[in-house]
Amino acid sequence: xxxxxxxxxxLSVQEGDSAVIKCTYSDSASNYFPWYKQExxxxxQLIIDIRSNxxxxxxxxxxxxxxxxxxxxxxxxxxxxxxxSAVYFCAAIAGGTSYGKxxxxxxxxxxxxx
Amino acid sequence: NAGVTQTPKFQVLKTGQxxxxxxxxxxxxxxxSWYRQDPGMGLRLIHYSVGAGITDQGEVPxxxxxxxxxxxxxxxxxxxxxxxxxxxxxxxxxxxxxxxFGSGTRLTVV
Numbered sequence: 001x002x003x004x005x006x007x008x009x010x011l012s013v014q015e016g017d018s019a020v021i022k023c024t025y026s027d028s029a030s031n032y033f034p035w036y037k038q039e040x041x042x043x044x045q046l047i048i049d050i051r052s053n054x055x056x057x058x059x060x061x062x063x064x065x066x067x068x069x070x071x072x073x074x075x076x077x078x079x080x081x082x083x084x085s086a087v088y089f090c091a092a093i094a095g096g097t098s099y100g101k102x103x104x105x106x107x108x109x110x111x112x113x114x
Numbered sequence: 115n116a117g118v119t120q121t122p123k124f125q126v127l128k129t130g131q132x133x134x135x136x137x138x139x140x141x142x143x144x145x146x147s148w149y150r151q152d153p154g155m156g157l158r159l160i161h162y163s164v165g166a167g168i169t170d171q172g173e174v175p176x177x178x179x180x181x182x183x184x185x186x187x188x189x190x191x192x193x194x195x196x197x198x199x200x201x202x203x204x205x206x207x208x209x210x211x212x213x214x215f216g217s218g219t220r221l222t223v224v
Contacts, residue, residue, distance in 0.1 A: 001173075034212040043204060044157065046212035089156060100145045100162035101172065102206075102213055107156045 002027040004092050006105025013080050014113050021108045023090035024072040030092040033073045034102075035064060038087045047088075048075070080112045116140050120205050120216035127195040127223045135190040135219050137205030145208040146188040147172070148180065150201040151218075157204065163188055195223045 003026040013019050025033075031052035036044035050057045050064045050073065057064050061080075066073040077084055090105040121136045139146065147162040159172030163182040177199060179191040188207075192199060200223045206213040 032211075043215040043217050045215070049212050100147060100164045100170065101159060102147060102162075102208075103159070103173075104149075104157045 002030060002092055002094060002101065002103040004090060004103050004105040006090050006108060008108060009106065010109045010111070012111045012113065015080060015082060017080055019075075019077045019080050019084070019110055019112075021075045021088055021090070021110070022072060023074070023092075023105050024070075025092040025103075026071065027092070027094050028071065029094040032093040033064070033066060034091050034093075035062075035075050036089045036091065036104075038089065038107075040086075044089060077110075080110075082112050082114050085110055085112045118205055118207050118214050118216035120203075120219050122219060123217065124220050125222070127192070127221065129195060129197060129223060131195050133192050133195065135192075135203055135205075135221075137188045137190065137216060138186050139188075139207040139214075140186065141207060141209070141214070142185060143207035143209050143214075144185070145213070146182065147206045147213065148178070148188070148190045149204045149206065150174065150199075151204060152201050160190065160203075192221075197223045199223050 006023045034049035037047045038044045048062050050066050061078045063076040087107045089107050091102050118139045144165050148160040149157040151157050158174045161180040163169045169180050203219045205216040
């Protein structure tokens with residue numbers, strides 16, 4: 001089955017700096033890669049996603065890149081703000097009948113210091 | 115449009131008791147899943163469904179049953195609760211994109 005590795009497990013940055021979180025996946029059939037943000041005591045919320053036919057996607061201060069050959073994808077947050085502090089999870093889904101199986105990385109605790 | 119609704123929000127069970135965690139979505143999503151989240155750990159898939167009448171096991175299915183008789187509902191049954199099942203349980207649904215999560219059920223087994 002799919003295995004998703006996420007690094008780093010914790011990340012501390014100063015407000016205004018950039019933050020990068022990296023994930024690798026094992027199943028070459030995976031074709032959809034969402035990123036979730038989870039604040040303390042809340043549900044995971046989708047912040048951005050990318051499909052395997054796209055190399056990069058941006059949404060304001062957030063961007064995701066995908067390297068299918070190397071089987072890795074990354075989340076980039078620019079101009080970080082204290083409200084960006086949360087746990088971030090990457091995930092991967094294979095297509096076809098495996099679409100229901102969303103496999104998560106272990107999570108990255110991002111702390112943005114004012 | 116309520117999204118994904120989970121009940122109850124909190125539950126305390128005694129070892130050996132059974133219970134059902136309810137999950138309902140009003141977005142006509144095909145795919146529904148149950149995850150558990152333990153402290154310091156990520157989200158682990160328990161069971162999932164790709165449509166009414168179709169379910170399959172995830173990473174940690176032991177001790178749990180599911181059924182999907184309608185598109186809207188996907189209940190999770192704990193057969194005989196054990197302390198190791200103390201966790202936060204999330205239900206999620208999707209059409210062909212990102213999953214939408216419910217607010218979670220915090221379960222404690224004593």
